[in-house]
Amino acid sequence: MGTTQLESVQEPKYWHLKTVLSEALDSDFAVGEILPNERDLAARFGVARATLRQALEQLELEGRLQRRRGVGTTVAPPRVGVAVSTDQREWADGVGGEAWQPLDSTMAKAPAPVAEMLGTDPAEPVHVVRRIRDTQGQAVAAELLYVPASSIPDLSAIEAPSGPVRARSVLRELRRLGLQGQDRSVELGSARADDAKELDRLPGAPVLVVTTRYFTVDGTAAVSVATYRADTCRLTFGDSGALEISHDEQPERQAS
Amino acid sequence: MGTTQLESVQEPKYWHLKTVLSEALDSDFAVGEILPNERDLAARFGVARATLRQALEQLELEGRLQRRRGVGTTVAPPRVGVAVSTDQREWADGVGGEAWQPLDSTMAKAPAPVAEMLGTDPAEPVHVVRRIRDTQGQAVAAELLYVPASSIPDLSAIEAPSGPVRARSVLRELRRLGLQGQDRSVELGSARADDAKELDRLPGAPVLVVTTRYFTVDGTAAVSVATYRADTCRLTFGDSGALEISHDEQPERQAS
DNA sequence: CAGTGGTCTAGACCACGCT
């Protein structure tokens, strides 16, 4: 024994720091409690502030900490589970405190990848509905919903030139289409400036981008791009419950 | 006129840099092409290397770049869509190149949160199956599957003391239970050292953590914690109806 | 071995929230 090869791989300081801090958070701090400031913490651990910050950044990414310029660093509550609905009845008016809140609706050109999903000409304007999702008084997601004009044939149904009223009328027309299904993907992104503002984060903050395609029998009726705060959200999918018809034969295939 | 308030909000250098680089990637570089090294790039843009790195980190987070120590920085291909299966037949042997590959199975204590989901005593060992998921020759996910001993009553079915053979036998027994449904959540995390190694990333790399709970009529039969490379993966959920039409996908452009 | 990205330092100044 003696000089067994312990610590053959020396882990980086910030990684070790993160571990130490993480354990301290578990044992010595309560949710919402504020930590000492970065300069003090760095001095206490005998590292440069940049190194300390690297550890804090990781902990914030994992949802353990919350940092705010001009205020300080606090211990974050556990991530909230946010349901990403599987059924298509999600366009109801968000009167309850837990739902989407329509902000505005305009006509604008969709970004190229969205236009492609919609199957529309990228140069042709579509309805763009902006919504915010609140959970427990906190904004957790910002969404842009793209709806081709062709999905809403009845122009007279659009009630206002702008604002929440117009947004609500677009959503109402959408609800009448009779959706056949949806298609969803989740990926990591960084918040655009406008989304960051709505989410009370700095531009570039990590977000989970949920892209949903809504189908009718005629094709794609709308595309939604929702950005969720990655630091505070855990997206939940309710696939459980009644699992189709399990007594009959299941389709033998595996989508790629 | 004259001094109109242009640039009232000066964006950070790294943010502007990121935008410039992003546009350059679109127009002047092909997928797989290697960029100049960080010191040269920093000099070219007249910034410190740390600042340049901040921009590169963001672009890597968004899946635009791929950096490898000792090698260089390359232009990343568009993110691969990885299907997170909705049906429960996902424990089939991964003979195809696109599936899970069982590595090993041991008995160990489950982490506290997992034990809670399983409804077992945290001190009681459970089966822990380790699997890797490959897509197009690249490891995209590493998984730990926790199975309470009570879910596998027939001990004689476990064929080997360790290794892939044992893992496969645990999975086989699991398949015979008749699942009733599942429950899934997705959140952002950072790769543990062991996962990072499997995924060919550095520890702390951003990952999408997919936690799945598998139900039988008796309760929770197993819990899976899968970590997907956030830089290269786009998780897809097939909630849609029938149409799985594969009009070949084009690169997704992300927020900037 | 040379060249790459990864880590670390010790400063400085800035933008923001409070009081």
Next chain:
DNA sequence: GCGTGGTCTAGACCACTGC
């Protein structure tokens, strides 16, 4: 105005890859 986190600099050394 003061204290906070956010940005930025100009260095240094380390760990890894490939020749």
